[in-house]
Amino acid sequence: MKGNNMAFYAGPISAIKGFFTFKPLVYGYSNARVRAMRTALLSHRQAEDLLKVHTNAAVAEYLQRTSYREDFTGMGAKVNDEERVEMAVSKNFARTAQKILRITPEASKGTLLALLSRYDVLNLKTILLAHKLGKGREETEKLLVPAGSISREELVAMASAKSSDGLYETIRGSEFGKKFFSSVSITQISKAQIKTALQSADEGKVELLVAALDSYYYYVVSSAVKAGDKDGEAILRLVRSETDAKNVITCMRLKRGGADRRAIMKCMVQGGSFVHRQLEKMAAAKGVPEIANVAASFFISETGRADFARAEERYKKDGQISHFEVVFENSIARRSLHALRRSMMSVGAIAGFLFLKEEEMNNIRKIVRGKALGLPAERIAEMLVLVG
Numbered sequence: 001m002k003g004n005n006m007a008f009y010a011g012p013i014s015a016i017k018g019f020f021t022f023k024p025l026v027y028g029y030s031n032a033r034v035r036a037m038r039t040a041l042l043s044h045r046q047a048e049d050l051l052k053v054h055t056n057a058a059v060a061e062y063l064q065r066t067s068y069r070e071d072f073t074g075m076g077a078k079v080n081d082e083e084r085v086e087m088a089v090s091k092n093f094a095r096t097a098q099k100i101l102r103i104t105p106e107a108s109k110g111t112l113l114a115l116l117s118r119y120d121v122l123n124l125k126t127i128l129l130a131h132k133l134g135k136g137r138e139e140t141e142k143l144l145v146p147a148g149s150i151s152r153e154e155l156v157a158m159a160s161a162k163s164s165d166g167l168y169e170t171i172r173g174s175e176f177g178k179k180f181f182s183s184v185s186i187t188q189i190s191k192a193q194i195k196t197a198l199q200s201a202d203e204g205k206v207e208l209l210v211a212a213l214d215s216y217y218y219y220v221v222s223s224a225v226k227a228g229d230k231d232g233e234a235i236l237r238l239v240r241s242e243t244d245a246k247n248v249i250t251c252m253r254l255k256r257g258g259a260d261r262r263a264i265m266k267c268m269v270q271g272g273s274f275v276h277r278q279l280e281k282m283a284a285a286k287g288v289p290e291i292a293n294v295a296a297s298f299f300i301s302e303t304g305r306a307d308f309a310r311a312e313e314r315y316k317k318d319g320q321i322s323h324f325e326v327v328f329e330n331s332i333a334r335r336s337l338h339a340l341r342r343s344m345m346s347v348g349a350i351a352g353f354l355f356l357k358e359e360e361m362n363n364i365r366k367i368v369r370g371k372a373l374g375l376p377a378e379r380i381a382e383m384l385v386l387v388g
Helices: 002-020 023-038 044-052 056-063 081-103 106-133 137-141 152-159 164-173 175-181 191-199 203-224 230-256 261-266 276-283 288-298 302-318 322-340 347-372 377-383
Strands: none
Touching (some): 044 377, 106 152, 106 164, 106 230, 106 347, 137 152, 152 164, 164 175, 164 191, 203 230, 230 276, 230 288, 288 322
8 A cells, every 4th residue: 555655646746846847947037037148248349349449448438338337336536447447347247146146046056156166266366476476455456356155355354464374364264265275176285285385485386276276176166066967067078178278378387487397297287188198298398389289189179279379389489378378268268158058948058158257357357458568459359258
């Protein structure tokens, strides 16, 4: 009798469960909101308009006629035009990320939170670099993007730390810090060495700490992806691509700085697509051209390979590693769009919009920084990642 009862209830219970996990029901609202938000993204034409104006004051004026208008309010009179735009786009992205998080279904919030932890890592890197360069709180705060789990108040407290010990304690006392320091993902540096790295002027030790932060981000994302989740696996592949790009650029920079194979290998982030042998080969290379020969295997499409070849030629002319960075950024953006643009009724559609919004923020920042440095519009245009 008991078996019959269970068979009787199995059908209705399964039907009810199916109803509450039916994707159009779960993701319909959030995906509709995201589609509406995509219409507010800057178009290619608007990006070209920003390139054409001559000053950052004109950039700020232009953006205030778009969805960025409210993000320019409440700024002090001492803030220059470049800083005004930087702060506005940071506020806008953080506000957008929190809005997306609110409308994301509970079943996918963990994945989105994991993706947003990249901004915790990026903000900590910014604070670490500012601390090393002796930059003050106000100067550092303008560069922060409080879109992750670390609140603006906590970030400001970290940026305000007067000493390495103070910075260490502030980071360790945050919720992010507690998870980071206890994570099994940190292999580049011991917990005891983290404090030493903060106190050291040695660039190599700082790179070890940066690599540990990147490894932690990969660990958080990979832990959040559920087995069999098609969109989650696509997101993880994109994070692997980002890891590969970081490893190549880190290797190039350290090699240019005179680091040896062993020092470079300690700074490599695990979890990318390059196997250990390839990382060893890049770390042991005599120079950037040899590293580029190995890194070229990252690019699969004809477009990517052609862009990378052009970056190699440009590097030979002016020695700027930034040419390679732009090619990697463009390739990852194309992969993101290809992998997630067709996602419907899933977290992939939400993550896809987040990637597009991030590229918009990065493009605006590149434009104002380029104008502040007096770069011609053609040179700035080469650095932009225009997708979507």
